Amino acid sequence: MDKMNHSSAEAEPETIEPLRYLSKGDAAAIETELLRDYKFGQQQLIELWGQACALAITKAYPLSALSKKQPTVLVICGPDQNGSIGLVCARHLRIFDYEPTIYHPKRSSHSLHQDFTIQCEKMDIPFLSYLPTEVQLINDAYNLVIDAMLGLEADSSNIKEPYSGILVTLKQIKIPIVSVDVPSGWDAEEPSQDGINPEVLISLMAPKKCALNFSGKHFLAGRFLPYDIQKKYELNLPDYAGTDCLLEL
Template identity: 45%
Template sequence: MNFLSTLRWVTTTGKTIMVQIMPVHWRKPNKTFDINKKTHSPNPQPTLLISGGTIRQRSVNSEIATLLRLQAFSSISCKNLHTSLGSSSLICTASSFGLRTPCLATLLTLAAINHGSSGSAILPIAFGCNFSSIMCSLSTKSSLNVAIPEDMSFLTQDEATKIDVELFDEYGFTIDQLMELAGLAVATAIAKAYPPNAVQGGSGNVDKSSPSAPKVLICAGPGNNGGDGLVAARHLKWFGYDPCIFYPKQPAKPLFAALRRQCEEMEISFMSFLPDATLVDQNFALVVDALFGFGFRPPVRPEFVEVLQKLCKFKTPIVSVDVPSGWDVEMGPHADSIKPAMVVSLTAPKKCVQNYKGKHFLGGRFIPNSLAAKYKLRLPTYVGTELVIRLQ
């Protein structure tokens, strides 16, 4: 079987997509063929039918056109794309596109993928009296099996420190800049993994009928990791969450005072004590662990021992910023360490998460190519305007 081309994408929702386009000739060129009903209908519009998956209806957005443009296609408008929902199939109909067959076929396939379909099928697509077919293979696995290098870099504590120093001393970055970009990446990753309209109440419970913003508890430490947490809280507020910050020890530096003031001006509340697990689980949908970063060295400071003990008892999903607090940056967790549901690595993943099995995002899109080359960093490539990459 000769394919015209094989196209491969990684979507922002973490799906790997491979589409193979091939020509197929049908005996009835003026009719649309339905692979489920085995019937034909006259005067067809360009139509693609996806079968073999549970479909979640969702409006088609500009991400599809962006992905196509990345593959050197012409600019595509999605305004004429309409979808109708079936029990086991999705029919995508388009009119007045004026595109060549592979473009429209790929566009419709991506639309179906964005609706959550899965499986594999040969999909006929009608264009007046010209017919084509697409063989598409859809996978709900993380992008990342395709886009992520098999030998992806995991930094040691020393490497992470040296890269940070060079960003400041050799490349002219400021701590304010990197903290803002890191915190925004953390908030963005949370919004992708736990959308505000899909989490509500305690323990990340799903309740799409409730209009109230999901409550997020940010546990911020005294260093730069805590600063990332404060920035993330501000962006989470903009993204539709209701953050509250546990900030037991604020540094005296003006930067941290400014970050706190920004949050307070946005009516983000602060607390000086960490509630017990029962209260947290009842009142918060998520917990953000921003206590310690890659500079942490055991043992845990006495004033934070009880904090980590409480975190270990939470049933509410924990999202750790860069390095789960209390973990050895290179060796990983101990038996009594916290077990985050998600980690957002910054700059590059650290050695401690090399065998981590939970949700994992990479953020911190600010490493210059020359610095990445110097340290021989093997990292996935960010797509378009994305600030984070889902690693698993």
């Protein structure tokens, strides 16, 4: 009997291990392993993440909640991987009957990013040549802004134009902002004191340390991760419901 009780006591902590919040280095290491050892393709990962972001947005802001207005969404894309995730997200939002518009001020020369851009153009998603002013944004030109600018790889202490100016605008607006993985302008390792304030955060793979005290709606898109990686990095991911590829934390 004592042995049984001892065994139960040992097993119990496994069920309450906290979800791990990743450092920048951990997140980069996991992505490297996915690409190198597990033979995921970069395009495959970006597609998985972009679709999951679009699904999270449909959960946070369903079309029925936007029924009195046009379901217009401004997707602001950066030059690196986060920007490509934003392009994929915009394409899926279009498929889900939202009306995305893309602002992509510094396009990458990488063929993969160019392919994602063409896919959006073929879906007749408009691209802006300028960022709408605060007045235009505040006057309900858009219901929602998707921040897919800087992401994990950015140096939050050295943000250059045009992104520093965009962040100034995003701090002024009242319409909801959804950030992909790491809100632009935030340090991935710690919460921002004076950055943008997104209503929704969509964490990819596992949440980053900057999200520890995030108080808005927080979605996790990490169900595709191989079990060996989950175990190696002690991610302690929560259970996803049914066949869902994301969950709200």
